[in-house]
Amino acid sequence: MSELDRYLQAATRDNTRRSYRAAIEHFEVSWGGFLPATADSIARYLVAYAGELSINTLKLRLSALAQWHNSQGFADPTKAPVVRKVFKGIRALHPAQEKQAEPLQLQHLEQAVAWLEQEAQAAKSAGDQPTLLRARRDAALILLGFWRGFRSDELCRLQIEHVQASAGAGITLYLPRSKSDRENLGKTYQTPALQRLCPVQAYIDWISAAALVRGPVFRGIDRWGHLSEEGLHANSVIPLLRQALERAGIPAEHYTSHSLRRGFATWAHQSGWDLKSLMSYVGWKDMKSAMRYVDANPFPVMPRIVEKPVVI
Structure with a gap:
């Protein structure tokens, strides 16, 4: 070439x-x-x-x-x-209503993360490294995907070298390119640490359990607990998410990788975020795109679970 x-x-x-x-x-x-x-x-x-x-x-x-x-x-x-x-x-x-992913509701996010934590603790006690790794990876992927509103391909392209996490403070993530970054200028995202459902601590727990120092953040794990050198493929995020939700007792057939992004957008909208701040945080360029993700049915508002994060 x-x-x-x-x-x-x-x-x-x-x-x-x-x-x-x-x-x-x-x-x-x-x-x-x-x-x-x-x-x-x-x-x-x-x-x-x-x-x-x-x-x-x-x-x-x-x-x-x-x-x-x-x-x-x-x-x-x-x-x-x-x-x-x-x-x-x-x-x-042939008019057809556009299919949209079911937004992941906050109570289901809490239920899934609690179950994954229970899995991790049980696996740690039993010396079951493959199960421990999967539980830590899935929790980090789901929480980062939700609170950052990332697409599946963005989650799969995260590199450890481009992530800085500080327990109790926040996390900074750099993506050299994304769908909304048409000029490939790169974009830096920030999210604060939370009292509950914290994506920062989940990321640290995963990286520590996997002993990763460079390369893709999210990877495949085989039955023996060996990590792939390659990052997850975007198409693998949907089955990963559904399996994690189903293990937690949540019917998951209507959830896709967009459920994380749409769930956060709906939660933020119902929690009082103005549309301009939401668009800036998630990365939408036009209002029409943003409104397709905002669900009209209100979620229970969880006060003070998250500060309004910053996007650079």
Whole structure:
């Protein structure tokens, strides 16, 4: 790979690249389309999957096809009037309510963390290192994900070298890039230590139990308690979260990794945070994005469980 190709590749996020590659393969292999495509063939492709794929998936397919044509020096057929009109018709005839993750309620967060602490103490007494490690890792991931409003990919890309934690004081986390950081300038996040459900102490307990000094914060753990050298994949956060909640006796089928982010946003909103502060803390650029995460049903407000954290 040339230096030019390396920088061009770095301009597109890995998840986006994989999604676009899969979309192009679907158009060519699954549907039998040809590239470069005509506006008419793309319109027929949309019609073929109008009742099967969601609006968002069809939008992603169009974006992938547009990117392919632009990168290869061809005119973009997805901008043709017939394609736009067909897509508008699909939206009208196949309206679908956007699915949202169930917000993790504070009482369920407390229940899960209490259970994980019980698991950790029992494992420590029994000399069960694999169970101890999993309990400490899961508690740290859930509490950091909730109180910092992190996405699953952000949690998985945290590096120990970029984290500074001080027991009883707070934690500072640096992410070189994230979805909301379009310019890849890097962003530093801060969260204070709490009296209860403390993400700072949970992080320290996990790092100490795992004896980690560098590399990914959150990693896989095998049955013998061996830690992976690689960080967790973002797709593994959902089963990890659900398993932890189910062990604590919480029905978890409706929870996803976004449940942590949405749960915090809803809690903060119901606890009196103004929308501007919430957007700044979580990293939303527009109000529409923020409001999709704020649940209308009030959570019980837990006074003084957390100061209003700081984001730099």
